[in-house]
Amino acid sequence: MKARIHVFYKDSVFDPQGNTVGESLKKMGFQKVKGVRIGRVIDLEIDYSSKEEARKDIQRMCEKLLANPVIESFKPEIIDP
Amino acid sequence: MKTGVVTFPGSNCDDDVIDCLQRTGGFEVHPLWHKETGNLGDYRLIVLPGGFSYGDYLRCGAMAACSPIMTSIKEFADRGGLVIGICNGFQILCESGLLPGALAKNLSLNFICKDVQLKIESVNNPWTNQTVKNQLLSLPVAHGEGRYIIDDQEYETLVSNSQVLMTYQENPNGSSHHIAGICNKNKNVFGLMPHPERSTDLRSKGGLLIWKSIKSHLGMAS
Numbered sequence: 366m367k368a369r370i371h372v373f374y375k376d377s378v379f380d381p382q383g384n385t386v387g388e389s390l391k392k393m394g395f396q397k398v399k400g401v402r403i404g405r406v407i408d409l410e411i412d413y414s415s416k417e418e419a420r421k422d423i424q425r426m427c428e429k430l431l432a433n434p435v436i437e438s439f440k441p442e443i444i445d446p
Numbered sequence: 447m448k449t450g451v452v453t454f455p456g457s458n459c460d461d462d463v464i465d466c467l468q469r470t471g472g473f474e475v476h477p478l479w480h481k482e483t484g485n486l487g488d489y490r491l492i493v494l495p496g497g498f499s500y501g502d503y504l505r506c507g508a509m510a511a512c513s514p515i516m517t518s519i520k521e522f523a524d525r526g527g528l529v530i531g532i533c534n535g536f537q538i539l540c541e542s543g544l545l546p547g548a549l550a551k552n553l554s555l556n557f558i559c560k561d562v563q564l565k566i567e568s569v570n571n572p573w574t575n576q577t578v579k580n581q582l583l584s585l586p587v588a589h590g591e592g593r594y595i596i597d598d599q600e601y602e603t604l605v606s607n608s609q610v611l612m613t614y615q616e617n618p619n620g621s622s623h624h625i626a627g628i629c630n631k632n633k634n635v636f637g638l639m640p641h642p643e644r645s646t647d648l649r650s651k652g653g654l655l656i657w658k659s660i661k662s663h664l665g666m667a668s
Contacts, residue, residue, distance in 0.1 A: 374550065378595060379620070381555050430512065433505055433541065435548040436595050 366411050367444040368423050372432045373404035407431055416443050447664055449491040450478040452519075454510045459496035459532065459643065466643040467493075470657045472666050480513040486522040490664055494519075494535030496588070496641060506549060506591045507537030516542050528572055528660065529635045533589055536627075536637030545630055545637045546604070547596035553620030557590040561650065563615035564626050564640060568608040571633040572663035576655050583652035585640035587618060592639040594621040594628075607631055612638065 374380045380402050387401035409426075413419035423441045432439040449467060453460045460477065467473035473491070486492065500509035510516070516538075523529050523544055531539040539545040552558060566574055566581045577583070596604065601623060604610050609631065613624040619639075627638030642653030 377597075378550060379553065381551055381553050381620075385555060430504070430508065433508070433548050435540075435546075436550055 366413055366416075366419065368409040368411055368419060368441055369444055370407040370409070370423065370427060370431055370439055370441045371404055372407065372427075372437050372439045373402050374436055375438045378436045419443055447473055447490045447661070447666060448488055449473040449475050449493065450486065450489050451475060451493045451495060452478045452480060452515060453495075454480040454497070454499035454513060454538075456499045456501055457495050457497035457534070459534075459641065462641075463493050463495045463532070463643045466646050466653070467657065470646060470654065470661075472661050473657075478515060480510065480515045483514050483518055486518050486527065487525075489522065489527065491528045491530070491660060492519055492522060494529070494531040494538050495643070496533030496535060499534055499538065502591075505537075505541065507534060507539075507541040510534075510538045511542035520544065523630075523635050526632065526634050528663075530573070530656075530660075531635075531637040532641055532643065533587075533592075533639055536639055537591065539635060539637045544635050545628060546600050547594055547622075547628070549591050549639075550593045550595055551591050552589070552593055552618070557588070558592070558618050559586070559588040560618070561586050562618055562626075562640060564612045564652075565615055567610045567613055570608060571611065571629055571636075573627075573629060573633075573636045573656060573659050574611050576659040576662055582615065583612070583655065584645070584650050585642060585652045586644050586650075587640050589619070589639055592619040592621065594619075594625045594639070596622050596625070604628060609633070611636065612640075 383401040383403040612627040629636040642656040645653030
């Protein structure tokens with residue numbers, strides 16, 4: 366079993382990296398780009414018998430270490446083999 | 447005054463802090479390795495120095511916040527012990543929950559290394575009692591992720607408890623409300639992005655006032 370977690374700055378926190386990349390895309394002529402946010406992807410190799418149990422633990426892992434809930438939001442997903 | 451200076455893998459201002467404290471005088475300095483555990487009961491001050499602990503993996507300070515010594519430091523702080531975190535040390539204190547808020551990438555995306563003017567916002571605490579309110583201090587900053595972020599409600603709490611100790615005159619990194627340094631509600635834990643250990647002699651001495659404040663608070667002649 367695998368889990369993939371996407372971590373981004375919360376919408377309320379300005380992302381200077383995403384903003385700069387967005388500006389560059391516009392300068393290249395991609396005028397339809399209205400916003401860019403850059404985040405992090407974390408893949409976990411896990412060994413759980415139930416998805417529910419995995420989800421619970423991963424939620425705690427995100428809150429305790431993988432994301433900083435003060436400024437970041439996170440979205441975990443379980444990927445079946 | 448027994449003082450512990452913690453070294454994490456990747457700390458690089460630990461020796462600067464030790465040298466500064468020895469030159470300032472009155473501090474009996476003990477280096478502490480991050481793997482040490484146990485009671486810090488007879489210490490009067492713990493310093494988390496600047497640097498790039500764990501190579502800034504995941505987020506600045508996130509891995510160091512999980513280091514074994516942080517459990518002892520949390521207990522020490524809960525008992526009212528004085529803890530100061532400088533730069534990466536400030537990031538570690540926020541990541542470990544000892545201080546509110548968080549530190550994010552500088553708005554400019556640049557690593558900023560220069561002297562900045564700071565304004566003292568509050569003086570009734572162990573950290574800035576040898577300064578006067580609104581006094582201007584010049585201290586160096588050197589960071590890539592020093593943008594302090596706090597939500598409006600928590601900011602109101604900080605202000606009403608006089609927890610904002612210093613602000614930037616010209617905001618270098620985009621910090622909320624120009625915040626450069628804050629303490630916890632009990633005022634015994636202090637975090638700041640500028641480096642007071644790099645400003646105690648030669649051309650600038652602003653940092654000396656922080657170390658003198660600590661000594662004064664602990665009843666030592668400055």
